[in-house]
Amino acid sequence: MKIVAADVIVASPGRNYVTLKITTDSGSHGLGDATLNGRELAVVAYLREHVCPLLIGRDARRINDVWQYLYRGAYWRRGPVTMTAIAAVDCALWDILGKETGRPVHELLGGAARDGVLVYGHASGQTLDELTDDVAHYLELGYRAIRVQAAVPGLDSTYGLHHPGTGHTYEPADGAAPADNVWHTPAYLDFAPQMMAAVRERHGYGFHLLHDVHHRLSPLEAAQLGKSLEPYRMFWIEDPTPAEDQEAFRTIRQHTTTPIATGEVFNSIWDCQTLITERLIDYIRTSVSHTGGITHLRKIFDLAALYGVRTGSHGAGDLSPVSFAAALHLDLTVPNFGIQEYMGHLDPAGEVFRTSYTFQDGYMRPGDAPGLGVEIDEEAAARYPYSPKYLPVNRLRDGSMHDW
Numbered sequence: 001m002k003i004v005a006a007d008v009i010v011a012s013p014g015r016n017y018v019t020l021k022i023t024t025d026s027g028s029h030g031l032g033d034a035t036l037n038g039r040e041l042a043v044v045a046y047l048r049e050h051v052c053p054l055l056i057g058r059d060a061r062r063i064n065d066v067w068q069y070l071y072r073g074a075y076w077r078r079g080p081v082t083m084t085a086i087a088a089v090d091c092a093l094w095d096i097l098g099k100e101t102g103r104p105v106h107e108l109l110g111g112a113a114r115d116g117v118l119v120y121g122h123a124s125g126q127t128l129d130e131l132t133d134d135v136a137h138y139l140e141l142g143y144r145a146i147r148v149q150a151a152v153p154g155l156d157s158t159y160g161l162h163h164p165g166t167g168h169t170y171e172p173a174d175g176a177a178p179a180d181n182v183w184h185t186p187a188y189l190d191f192a193p194q195m196m197a198a199v200r201e202r203h204g205y206g207f208h209l210l211h212d213v214h215h216r217l218s219p220l221e222a223a224q225l226g227k228s229l230e231p232y233r234m235f236w237i238e239d240p241t242p243a244e245d246q247e248a249f250r251t252i253r254q255h256t257t258t259p260i261a262t263g264e265v266f267n268s269i270w271d272c273q274t275l276i277t278e279r280l281i282d283y284i285r286t287s288v289s290h291t292g293g294i295t296h297l298r299k300i301f302d303l304a305a306l307y308g309v310r311t312g313s314h315g316a317g318d319l320s321p322v323s324f325a326a327a328l329h330l331d332l333t334v335p336n337f338g339i340q341e342y343m344g345h346l347d348p349a350g351e352v353f354r355t356s357y358t359f360q361d362g363y364m365r366p367g368d369a370p371g372l373g374v375e376i377d378e379e380a381a382a383r384y385p386y387s388p389k390y391l392p393v394n395r396l397r398d399g400s401m402h403d404w
């Protein structure tokens with residue numbers, strides 16, 4: 001079964017998505033998500049100029065060999081652009097294998113190890129009243145796990161809040177240049193325990209509570225935050241410190257029992273080797289589309305299983321429905337699954353991507369359609385041309401750059 005075409009589809013149904021479509025001489029095609037938020041065209045160029053020409057004529061069934069060829073066969077390897085491109089190829093080949101064999105990808109991975117995939121939704125608010133109302137909304141929808149973010153008093157902008165009018169999701173990438181945000185750690189460290197207290201006071205402890213710090217603290221500040229949140233029994237705090245410094249997590253670990261999750265910016269098993277083997281984190285959050293696809297992510301998850309680290313993959317709206325479906329198939333099969341982020345996709349994304357996954361009572365299921373179970377409507381995609389958008393940048397009050 002030879003690959004005869006590999007096409008890159010760039011579209012912006014609500015936000016930018018890059019989709020790789022691989023076609024075989026047997027008439028099958030498969031999809032992979034190649035979206036890298038704010039750096040979309042770098043992946044498009046890497047695919048179109050350097051990867052797609054190498055795929056033509058290769059056997060689509062040899063997923064492991066194609067992966068090794070694109071990773072090990074490249075002298076300049078790793079990094080988000082390369083690994084997102086490889087992920088798109090890998091997911092598209094799993095999709096093809098599923099369609100050719102008539103089976104959903106989770107069956108090809110050894111079959112379901114659970115009945116459903118626990119997901120967490122995103123509640124936020126400009127005030128604590130707005131936040132706790134939003135938590136009520138998610139509880140009514142049936143969510144058993146909820147991430148909470150609220151505007152930090154004294155800051156002009158805060159990460160992770162719904163834009164007015166966008167419904168229950170948020171979109172940090174905006175504008176043809178990065179927005180300048182201002183960050184002040186003391187204001188945040190004072191506010192975070194008040195936020196969790198308000199949520200637990202109104203809604204109790206009958207659901208999992210999560211929070212994303214988004215890489216902003218020093219190790220000791222993160223330890224202070226973890227300690228101050230212990231009474232609220234967090235499911236996790238996410239990305240407490242800039243994630244490339246794996247050793248930094250030792251300090252956090254020494255001081256607090258609040259569980260730690262990280263990994264959405266990682267691209268390979270080498271990025272989290274120390275974190276996992278030294279048990280410095282509780283949840284590994286790498287995503288299928290930024291970490292080399294199903295083939296590589298399952299290796300990370302297997303390493304994590306050996307050390308009692310559970311999974312908690314990134315599932316923001318800037319990962320397309322193709323990526324989300326791939327995540328659900330893998331989540332269903334791994335023994336050490338923890339939780340899956342689910343932000344959803346707003347229309348008109350639904351005009352472009354037809355999905356078969358479902359949500360019920362706080363759990364999601366990928367469905368039994370052959371392959372990944374997502375199709376793209378290319379005519380609809382053509383109606384939504386690419387529009388450049390940037391993620392914000394962060395500065396401290398004195399003007400110096402800070403992690404966003």
Ligand code: EZ4
Nearest residue numbers: 037172212214264314316318
């Ligand atoms: O800011 O995916 O947990 N979710 C996140 C995301 C990231 C975006 C960046 O593109 O941190 O919202």
Ligand code: CO
Nearest residue numbers: 212238239264
């Ligand atoms: Co995050």
